[in-house]
Every structure is written in C-alpha cells, then in structure tokens.
Amino acid sequence: MNNTNITQEEFKYAQDVIRKLSDYYDSKMVGQRSLKFALVSAILADGHILIESVPGLAKTTAAKTISDAVGGLFSRIQCTPDLLPSDIIGTQIYNQSNGKFETTLGPVFANFVLLDEINRSSAKTQSAMLEAMQERQVTIGGSSYSMPDDVFIVIATQNPIEQEGTYLLSEAQTDRFIIKEKITYPSPDEETEILNRIEAGAIVKTDPVLTIQDVDRVQSIVEKVYMDVAIKKYISFIVNATRHVEKILPPELAGYVRMGASPRASIAFMKISKAVALINGRTYVTPDDVKMLRHQILRHRIELSYSAIADDVEVETIIDKLVGSIQTP
Numbered sequence: 001m002n003n004t005n006i007t008q009e010e011f012k013y014a015q016d017v018i019r020k021l022s023d024y025y026d027s028k029m030v031g032q033r034s035l036k037f038a039l040v041s042a043i044l045a046d047g048h049i050l051i052e053s054v055p056g057l058a059k060t061t062a063a064k065t066i067s068d069a070v071g072g073l074f075s076r077i078q079c080t081p082d083l084l085p086s087d088i089i090g091t092q093i094y095n096q097s098n099g100k101f102e103t104t105l106g107p108v109f110a111n112f113v114l115l116d117e118i119n120r121s122s123a124k125t126q127s128a129m130l131e132a133m134q135e136r137q138v139t140i141g142g143s144s145y146s147m148p149d150d151v152f153i154v155i156a157t158q159n160p161i162e163q164e165g166t167y168l169l170s171e172a173q174t175d176r177f178i179i180k181e182k183i184t185y186p187s188p189d190e191e192t193e194i195l196n197r198i199e200a201g202a203i204v205k206t207d208p209v210l211t212i213q214d215v216d217r218v219q220s221i222v223e224k225v226y227m228d229v230a231i232k233k234y235i236s237f238i239v240n241a242t243r244h245v246e247k248i249l250p251p252e253l254a255g256y257v258r259m260g261a262s263p264r265a266s267i268a269f270m271k272i273s274k275a276v277a278l279i280n281g282r283t284y285v286t287p288d289d290v291k292m293l294r295h296q297i298l299r300h301r302i303e304l305s306y307s308a309i310a311d312d313v314e315v316e317t318i319i320d321k322l323v324g325s326i327q328t329p
Contacts (some may be wrong), residue, residue, distance in 0.1 A: 075109075117157060179297055231285050241323075248325045256318065
C-alpha cells in the first residue's frame, strides 16, 4: 500500500498535464467527450483500452491524437485474418552474409500501439499480444524483449456490426483491457462542426504539448492518490456481486448472466477511480469516482447468455442494477 501523500507541487503538475492533454484532444476532435475521458483515464491509470463502434467515428484519429499530444512513438497495426503473430511482435531472419539469425522487432515496440479492428485477426494472432499486454515483454526465438520502460498503452478498436471475417476476442484477451468504451454517432451540430473544420483546413499536424516523461510521471502520481479501506471494500462488493447475481437481481434478470468479473475488475476499478479522482481535481477517491466508469470497466467482463441477446437486454442495465444494490460507503 502506498501511503505517500501527493505534494502540492505534484498536484499542480498533474492538473497542468491533464489540462494540456484535454485541450489538445479538443483542438483535434469534435465531440466524443466520453471517449476523451476514457482515453485519458486509461492512460493515467497505465492501462489498455478497447474501443467499440461502427466505422467512421474517429476511433483511429482519437488514438493518434493522444499519441501526438505527448510526442510518443506510435504504431498502427491493421488487423486482418492473414495477419501473423510475427507481423506484430517481430521474428528472426536468417542473414546469409554471416550465417546467423538476426532478430527484427515488430511494431508492438512503441509507446502507443493501435490495433485497428482487432477482431479481424485470428485467435493465434490475438494471443500474441497477451504477453506484451500483461508482462510488458515478448518472446522471440527463446529470448525476451521488453516493451518501452516508460509508457506502453495498447488501444484496440473493433466493429460490432460486421461478423464475416471476424473472430471474437477471448475472455482472457478482453480482461487485459482496463476499460471498454463504446462510442456513438455525433450530433448534427457536431457533424456540422466536423465539416466546417475540414473545409477550413483546420486538420493539420501540430507539435506535441507534452512528453512521454510527463505521462510517466503523472502515472506515478496517480498511484499515490489516497483510497480509503471503505472504498476498497465497496469495489470488492461490486465485483463480487457480478459473481452472485442470483442473490441480488430478480430472477428474470439473474438468468441473463453467465459469468461474473474476475479480480482484474477490482484492480481496474482501483486504478481507474484514482485516475478519475485526479482528473476531477482531488487527491482522494470517492464512491462517485468508482461508479463513474462502471460501464466501461464491467461491460466486457460480465458475460451474458444468448437469451439476453435475444431479448435485447443490455449489459449496462445489469451493471446499473448490481451497482445500485451495493450500499455506498
């Protein structure tokens, strides 16, 4: 447990970094406020993020914008059914001139890795990212190679509509993403603003406003945000409720849940709520911080039955019922 208090200087520094990151995003993106909050929260919490939406809603642009803001090394991997694990992590190539195998590292070795349409890659290729995402290293030819020491964030996107040529992410894979954000179409006013910006030529590349070191330092500050024992118990009660829905939900809803969340959900709640508290200008976590991104933390960790899909029952409805049943400290 980290009992070190956040100094006033650290707090001001963190607020300045968050403000610059937010302003840079707003200068490049129109709308998508929930996506901005999710991206910033996940990055401050040092976690990977899964983004789901239909094509054309600026998922890729948002990921690139965050990377550009901090001058990070950015890699985009366009996932396709024929993508191989070696295309992501790298491989060994035989050098005829010296008769030796030489290791060539793949695009995964970056600060921000965008896996575009991750569900189009095969299960074998998806699993190639597991070691990188969890252990922050990959194994090539029996040797281990570490990810960047400072910041390593995977931002994956997927299209929920198209099913042909796609592969469902495994539970083990989705559990590695600290949050899953769903984004929707822009409003008419926002879409008009997009057209105005394009017509005016406002979409141009600008210099970074932060550095990777800034992000790395703020991540360390987030870890020092105070969380009371009562808040930790509150988190554990919420996650535990997902595993025993029959004791909490009415029978007509309880039957829709096949599997609850793993302990990674509790860890995600702790990390994200600390980031949310700092974004909201506090050095301590409140129950509202815990609940703010409850959908994003739990929607990919609670598995619903086929009957839930048939009856058009949203996982967010289940989450709200479960969280609402837990007494707030």
